[in-house]
Amino acid sequence: MPTGNFVSIRNVSLIYGEGEDSILAVQDLSLEIEKGEFVAVVGPSGCGKSSLMKLVTGLVRATRGEIYVGDQRVLDPIRGVGMAFQNPTLMPWRTTLANIMLPFEIVQPHKRLIGRDRARYVAQAEQLLATVGLRQFGGKFPWELSGGMQQRANLCRAVIHQPELLMLDEPFGALDAFTREELWSVMQRVWIEKRFTGVLVTHDLREAAFLADRVFVISPRPGRVIYETRIDIPRPRTLQTTFEPRFVDIVHALRERISQELTV
Amino acid sequence: MTNARRLQIAIPWLVGVGLFAVWELACRVFEIPPFVLPRPSAVFATMYDYRGPLLEHSLHTLFTTIIGFVLAVAGGTAIGLAVGASSFVYVGLYPVLIAFNSIPKVALVPVIVIWFGIGTIPAVITACSIAFFPIAVNIATGLATIEPEMRDVLRSLGANRWEILTKVGLPRSTPYLFASLKIAITLSFIGSVISETVASNIGIGYLMLSASSRFEVPLVFAGLIIVGAMGIGMYAVCVVFERRMTRWAFRSQDLIS
Numbered sequence: 001m002p003t004g005n006f007v008s009i010r011n012v013s014l015i016y017g018e019g020e021d022s023i024l025a026v027q028d029l030s031l032e033i034e035k036g037e038f039v040a041v042v043g044p045s046g047c048g049k050s051s052l053m054k055l056v057t058g059l060v061r062a063t064r065g066e067i068y069v070g071d072q073r074v075l076d077p078i079r080g081v082g083m084a085f086q087n088p089t090l091m092p093w094r095t096t097l098a099n100i101m102l103p104f105e106i107v108q109p110h111k112r113l114i115g116r117d118r119a120r121y122v123a124q125a126e127q128l129l130a131t132v133g134l135r136q137f138g139g140k141f142p143w144e145l146s147g148g149m150q151q152r153a154n155l156c157r158a159v160i161h162q163p164e165l166l167m168l169d170e171p172f173g174a175l176d177a178f179t180r181e182e183l184w185s186v187m188q189r190v191w192i193e194k195r196f197t198g199v200l201v202t203h204d205l206r207e208a209a210f211l212a213d214r215v216f217v218i219s220p221r222p223g224r225v226i227y228e229t230r231i232d233i234p235r236p237r238t239l240q241t242t243f244e245p246r247f248v249d250i251v252h253a254l255r256e257r258i259s260q261e262l263t264v
Numbered sequence: 265m266t267n268a269r270r271l272q273i274a275i276p277w278l279v280g281v282g283l284f285a286v287w288e289l290a291c292r293v294f295e296i297p298p299f300v301l302p303r304p305s306a307v308f309a310t311m312y313d314y315r316g317p318l319l320e321h322s323l324h325t326l327f328t329t330i331i332g333f334v335l336a337v338a339g340g341t342a343i344g345l346a347v348g349a350s351s352f353v354y355v356g357l358y359p360v361l362i363a364f365n366s367i368p369k370v371a372l373v374p375v376i377v378i379w380f381g382i383g384t385i386p387a388v389i390t391a392c393s394i395a396f397f398p399i400a401v402n403i404a405t406g407l408a409t410i411e412p413e414m415r416d417v418l419r420s421l422g423a424n425r426w427e428i429l430t431k432v433g434l435p436r437s438t439p440y441l442f443a444s445l446k447i448a449i450t451l452s453f454i455g456s457v458i459s460e461t462v463a464s465n466i467g468i469g470y471l472m473l474s475a476s477s478r479f480e481v482p483l484v485f486a487g488l489i490i491v492g493a494m495g496i497g498m499y500a501v502c503v504v505f506e507r508r509m510t511r512w513a514f515r516s517q518d519l520i521s
């Protein structure tokens with residue numbers, strides 16, 4: 001039974017492998033995400049965050065429990081989701097522009113229309129590249145871009161087809177602090193414009209507090225939600241916001257909460 | 265062009281010429297009889313004298329080899345894709361492929377002759393059967409080493425197996441394919457020449473066999489040198505294709521030079 005929420009994870013457990021070697025990655029995890037909400041998931045390394053992403057998108061099947069996205073139960077990979085990982089996974093044989101147009105070749109109705117309407121789609125892709133500061137770089141190959149630029153292109157590829165659901169698995173993890181914080185703002189701008197439902201996995205509590213409406217803290221493996229907090233700071237948030245006392249307080253509270261839970 | 269670059273182009277030629285010089289010198293100093301090891305000068309003189317038949321037979325061998333090679337590329341690619349894309353096919357087919365590859369192809373030639381008679385067809389089949397294996401293995405490797413994240417991105421967009429194959433699998437395995445072509449083309453020459461030696465009345469292999477039965481050893485060596493030269497030529501063609509088609513895989517080298 002779907003609830004009113006867009007993503008609904010109910011008492012989900014996930015076991016990798018069988019018999020002796022089996023690993024209980026996620027245990028009895030429940031989580032609800034509203035449509036158009038941006039949530040962040042934080043937790044220690046190996047606690048099952050990436051597994052959670054794969055569960056929601058149907059890339060792995062839950063061992064127990066149920067997951068709904070929209071009003072569909074997730075049993076197979078669901079279609080049209082935008083995904084971005086820590087390494088950009090751009091295709092080196094495609095130009096940056098061709099890379100970010102990949103979803104158009106797979107997701108309907110674009111797949112059907114792109115043959116006829118190529119020029120319009122190219123214009124759309126170029127415009128998106130411009131919003132992340134890659135105006136001149138569409139014709140370049142990924143290896144001709146810096147790491148930060150590749151990650152921008154990666155984000156473009158994840159959002160270009162206006163997915164209803166965007167899954168981000170530490171996409172800013174490998175970047176330097178300046179680029180990372182700049183991309184937070186880029187990400188927020190795109191989200192405010194398109195209002196997709198977003199799930200961000202991160203190790204960075206400031207990043208979580210900056211981007212998310214709600215932050216979930218996951219326990220060490222096997223992963224469960226042990227704490228959840230709403231970030232009631234109006235948008236658009238700026239880098240200035242991150243120095244305001246209430247932002248700093250939220251981050252502190254999160255950090256305290258996590259260290260408490262981890263030491264118990 | 266820098267001096268270093270010029271040297272790089274010149275070196276293979278210098279080594280080639282040097283090799284012939286050492287050979288020539290050794291034959292003269294140790295007075296090796298020409299029916300054991302003819303001097304290169306004698307070999308090249310024979311090459312000139314027999315230029316007509318040599319050209320005819322070597323062109324035939326080249327033609328046979330290329331047909332066998334093209335068939336091997338088609339067949340090897342198809343098998344490689346099947347093995348790389350489906351674990352069922354992999355488990356089922358791999359042992360058979362390895363068994364087949366372990367058979368010395370020269371042992372197959374008599375069987376092929378029984379089926380098709382002597383001549384061009386056994387040579388084509390032998391060239392093909394010896395060359396398809398590295399192609400199939402390399403393509404399968406290319407498919408098997410697709411980054412799981414790249415596959416996940418495509419799957420969560422809703423791509424089916426065919427789309428994953430064509431959008432990631434094929435481009436991802438082209439560098440592997442072209443690397444294997446360089447091996448496959450030289451193997452093709454081995455296959456066709458072996459077959460011509462055993463069962464043909466045309467081709468450079470046949471020419472060498474009949475020359476050796478008449479103790480015309482310089483002509484045998486002329487044939488060997490021509491086979492080697494054709495191998496280098498076709499290898500170079502493959503390298504040019506490789507550079508053209510998979511520039512992205514050579515990016516680091518491009519950055520250096």
Ligand SMILES: Nc1ncnc2c1ncn2[C@@H]1O[C@H](COP(=O)(O)OP(=O)(O)OP(=O)(O)O)[C@@H](O)[C@H]1O
Pocket residue numbers: 016017023025044045046047048049050051052221
């Ligand atoms: N394909 C797999 N097969 C077997 N075990 C796996 C697999 N993927 C993950 N695991 C195990 O499941 C657990 C959770 O892994 P997961 O990748 O979800 O962690 P994570 O929270 O994303 O960690 P990190 O923050 O380091 O990325 C780990 O203990 C890992 O060893």
Ligand SMILES: [Mg+2]
Pocket residue numbers: 049050051169
């Ligand atoms: Mg992870």
